[in-house]
Each structure stands twice: as structure tokens, then as C-alpha cells.
Amino acid sequence: MSKFWQEIKNLFRPKLIVQDIHQIDFDKLKSQGITALILDIDDTLIPRRVNDVSPQVFEWVATRKEEGFNLCLTSNSRHPLRVKFIGETLNVPAMHLGFKPLPFAFWKSLRILNAKPENAVMIGDQLFMDILGANLVNIYSIFVKHLTPETFLPRQWMRMAEEWALKRF
Numbered sequence: 001m002s003k004f005w006q007e008i009k010n011l012f013r014p015k016l017i018v019q020d021i022h023q024i025d026f027d028k029l030k031s032q033g034i035t036a037l038i039l040d041i042d043d044t045l046i047p048r049r050v051n052d053v054s055p056q057v058f059e060w061v062a063t064r065k066e067e068g069f070n071l072c073l074t075s076n077s078r079h080p081l082r083v084k085f086i087g088e089t090l091n092v093p094a095m096h097l098g099f100k101p102l103p104f105a106f107w108k109s110l111r112i113l114n115a116k117p118e119n120a121v122m123i124g125d126q127l128f129m130d131i132l133g134a135n136l137v138n139i140y141s142i143f144v145k146h147l148t149p150e151t152f153l154p155r156q157w158m159r160m161a162e163e164w165a166l167k168r169f
């Protein structure tokens with residue numbers, strides 16, 4: 001295979017695939033020089049249609065802070081109030097309308113976190129937004145399984161395309 005296609009494939013390949021945020025080994029990430037966590041909100045941190053933060057997620061965030069990580073919520077959500085509320089609840093900077101996979105939200109997140117790409121990870125549930133976007137700017141990408149089953153047809157197609165890409169790439 002040509003080098004070009006290999007590069008394209010690599011853009012769609014998560015560096016790590018886990019079931020959910022609780023399965024990630026943060027000691028290991030820390031030992032690799034990671035100091036900053038860029039987090040997707042919907043279906044990564046909390047289910048898409050839920051506006052509350054569960055105690056488990058609250059504790060997960062508190063533990064990451066205790067471990068010394070800087071966190072930032074970077075969402076494509078069109079709902080500013082929801083994103084703001086979740087950010088304030090967790091006391092973490094939060095942005096909506098990130099337009100991932102475009103690089104702007106990632107650059108902005110790095111600025112907020114005062115981190116270089118090599119010191120950051122992106123954790124998200126969407127291959128074509130979170131993972132592709134992180135890979136494009138050389139941020140370590142962690143893919144989690146989405147928390148809500150898809151019922152809306154276009155989203156089901158998107159998930160099928162994700163599965164196809166994950167198998168192929």
C-alpha cells in the first residue's frame with residue numbers, strides 16, 4: 001500500500017480504544033508525559049440526552065484533577081446553556097460549537113490547557129470528529145464506546161461507517 005493511503009488510514013485510527021472513560025489507565029498516560037485532557041461531553045462523559053452529572057462522573061473528574069491533570073470540555077454541541085452548566089458543575093472550562101474535526105477547537109483547548117499536542121489526549125466517542133480531529137493535530141486519541149444506543153437513522157449510518165472504518169483501518 002502506498003504511503004499516502006497509510007497516512008490517511010492512520011488519521012482514522014484511534015491510538016487507544018476502550019469501553020468507557022473509567023477503563024483508561026491515567027498513571028500510564030501520566031508516565032507518557034500527558035498533562036492535559038480534552039474531553040468530549042455527549043456520549044463520552046454523560047449520555048446525550050442527560051443534563052445532569054452523575055456522582056461517578058463527578059468523582060472521575062475530581063480524581064483526574066487530584067492526579068494533576070488539566071481538563072477541558074470541548075463539545076460540538078449546539079446547546080450553550082447545557083455545556084456551560086456541565087462545565088460549571090464540574091468546574092472545568094467548557095466550549096460548545098467546537099466544529100470538530102476542524103482544528104480550531106483543539107488549538108483553543110490546548111491554549112486553555114497551556115499544553116502542547118504531545119502533552120494532551122482527546123477522549124471522545126465519535127471517530128469522524130473527536131478521533132480524526134485529534135489525529136490531525138497530533139493529539140493522542142482515545143476512542144470510547146458511545147453511551148446512548150442510536151435510534152436516529154443517520155446516526156445509525158454514521159456508527160456503521162465508524163465500525164467499517166475501525167475494522168478496515
Ligand SMILES: [Mg+2]
Pocket residue numbers: 040041042043044124125126
Ligand atoms: Mg460525543
